Amino acid sequence: MKLLQRLIGFLLRSVVGKLWATIMLLVAVVLLIVGGFLLQYVDILTFQDAHKVKVLFVITAIIGFSLSTFFAFFLSKKIQQPLLQLKDAAVKISMGNYSARVHTRSSDEIGELANAFNHMTEQLDKLIHDLNHEKNHLASILRSMGDSVITFSAEGKVILTNPSAHLLIGQWSNIEQAWDVREGAEEGTVSEVPIPLRELFQSVMEEGKDATDKIHVLSSVWSVVMAPLQSGGVIRGAVAVIRNVTEEHKLEKLRRDFVANISHEIRTPLSMLQGYSEALLDDIVASPEERKELVQVIYDESLRMGRLVNDFLDVARMEAGHADMNFQEVDLSHIVRRVHRKFLVYAKEREVKLHADLPESPLIVKEADEDRLEQVLTNLLDNALRHTPSGKSITLAGKIASVSGKSYVQLRISDEGQGIPAEDVPYIFERFYKADKARKRGASSGGTGLGLAIVKNLIDLHHGRIVVESSAGTGTSFTLLLPVEAHQSLS
Numbered sequence: 001m002k003l004l005q006r007l008i009g010f011l012l013r014s015v016v017g018k019l020w021a022t023i024m025l026l027v028a029v030v031l032l033i034v035g036g037f038l039l040q041y042v043d044i045l046t047f048q049d050a051h052k053v054k055v056l057f058v059i060t061a062i063i064g065f066s067l068s069t070f071f072a073f074f075l076s077k078k079i080q081q082p083l084l085q086l087k088d089a090a091v092k093i094s095m096g097n098y099s100a101r102v103h104t105r106s107s108d109e110i111g112e113l114a115n116a117f118n119h120m121t122e123q124l125d126k127l128i129h130d131l132n133h134e135k136n137h138l139a140s141i142l143r144s145m146g147d148s149v150i151t152f153s154a155e156g157k158v159i160l161t162n163p164s165a166h167l168l169i170g171q172w173s174n175i176e177q178a179w180d181v182r183e184g185a186e187e188g189t190v191s192e193v194p195i196p197l198r199e200l201f202q203s204v205m206e207e208g209k210d211a212t213d214k215i216h217v218l219s220s221v222w223s224v225v226m227a228p229l230q231s232g233g234v235i236r237g238a239v240a241v242i243r244n245v246t247e248e249h250k251l252e253k254l255r256r257d258f259v260a261n262i263s264h265e266i267r268t269p270l271s272m273l274q275g276y277s278e279a280l281l282d283d284i285v286a287s288p289e290e291r292k293e294l295v296q297v298i299y300d301e302s303l304r305m306g307r308l309v310n311d312f313l314d315v316a317r318m319e320a321g322h323a324d325m326n327f328q329e330v331d332l333s334h335i336v337r338r339v340h341r342k343f344l345v346y347a348k349e350r351e352v353k354l355h356a357d358l359p360e361s362p363l364i365v366k367e368a369d370e371d372r373l374e375q376v377l378t379n380l381l382d383n384a385l386r387h388t389p390s391g392k393s394i395t396l397a398g399k400i401a402s403v404s405g406k407s408y409v410q411l412r413i414s415d416e417g418q419g420i421p422a423e424d425v426p427y428i429f430e431r432f433y434k435a436d437k438a439r440k441r442g443a444s445s446g447g448t449g450l451g452l453a454i455v456k457n458l459i460d461l462h463h464g465r466i467v468v469e470s471s472a473g474t475g476t477s478f479t480l481l482l483p484v485e486a487h488q489s490l491s
Contacts, residue, residue: 098125148242156193221249269301311450332363353393367486379451388417407484414477420470429456
């Protein structure tokens with residue numbers, strides 16, 4: 001009994017059952033109609049009039065055919081309608097409309113298909129929404145990254161970049177032709193991988209391992225981390241993360257140079273202090289005059305080391321922004337005359353002419369540190385005297401100058417000394433400039449190599465500018481521009 005009920009329920013819920021029931025119903029109707037018509041005439045006609053019987057069968061067949069056609073059309077319409085809805089929904093989904101649904105109340109296989117289709121579209125809509133959310137999230141992360149991220153296909157074509165990488169590729173593309181000529185690239189070679197990354201890209205694609213490298217492009221240094229993109233054991237591309245480490249590279253080089261330079265500067269006075277001290281301890285010196293001379297050398301070298309330490313501390317404080325400045329209104333002509341008088345005796349001893357060329361009107365600066373500016377002029381004039389031979393002259397000049405419609409005090413220290421080679425001029429404001437033998441101007445100099453670095457930092461603190469003009473054998477000229485008004489700077 002239960003099996004029969006299940007069978008009947010299945011037939012009523014399935015398309016096959018509905019077709020079977022419809023056909024059975026149609027056959028029953030036809031038989032009833034035919035029987036109804038025939039029963040009326042069976043006794044009357046007793047099949048004596050064959051023509052009437054034929055007409056009766058024709059009429060019955062026409063009625064049965066019409067009813068069969070009507071029921072068949074009705075049934076096909078009921079089956080076709082949800083199928084057409086499924087087709088329309090599938091077309092909408094293929095066009096990107098994942099909210100399309102099929103609305104049917106049928107409980108047969110077509111209804112189950114429609115319900116499964118709606119569930120599939122809901123899951124697909126949710127999946128696409130999640131993917132778009134993840135995509136936007138990833139795009140936001142990539143856009144906010146300061147590093148450049150580039151994804152390459154296995155053929156070397158760029159698949160994905162963030163804005164920083166897009167700009168970087170544009171910059172590097174301007175130098176591609178020069179690189180190709182220098183490296184002798186073959187004609188017809190096509191690759192979207194920027195030339196600075198090609199060697200690393202080929203290595204990653206061949207070995208299938210992460211690789212890191214530092215590349216130099218023009219005056220910049222870039223750190224590159226490149227990793228392969230693998231799928232099923234097959235390398236299908238690579239992703240590169242590129243960071244500009246130019247400043248870090250410069251700082252590292254500066255640190256190494258500083259250690260080397262300060263070691264060079266300190267080693268000589270320490271050696272002399274140790275040597276002469278040992279000579280005194282071992283009583284090698286015979287006469288009081290020699291002993292006094294050794295003590296004087298030890299004293300001079302200790303002063304030199306003191307100056308070196310003090311100068312270095314000054315530079316460190318200025319570069320860290322911790323310099324103590326006492327800004328007030330200052331007449332620079334008074335400072336220039338005071339420094340001129342201070343060095344007159346020293347200049348006469350060296351037989352160097354020292355001139356001061358100042359206007360009668362004062363050179364007022366509304367915001368300046370008088371002691372610091374005197375230190376600047378003292379350092380510059382001391383350098384000029386140490387590198388100007390006898391018989392030559394040094395000039396200190398000052399005047400009011402106008403730059404871009406703004407007033408500045410221009411101070412100029414010019415000498416007729418040894419001069420600086422043109423290729424060395426850009427380096428003279430670096431710390432320990434003299435410590436680099438390749439750029440050393442004179443072996444007799446007793447400076448620490450920090451004087452010009454201090455000068456540059458002090459002028460920067462006054463929002464001014466210092467410019468040097470020099471060539472070997474023709475002398476050197478330092479020009480200072482200091483703003484007259486407070487809170488005014490050179491652009």
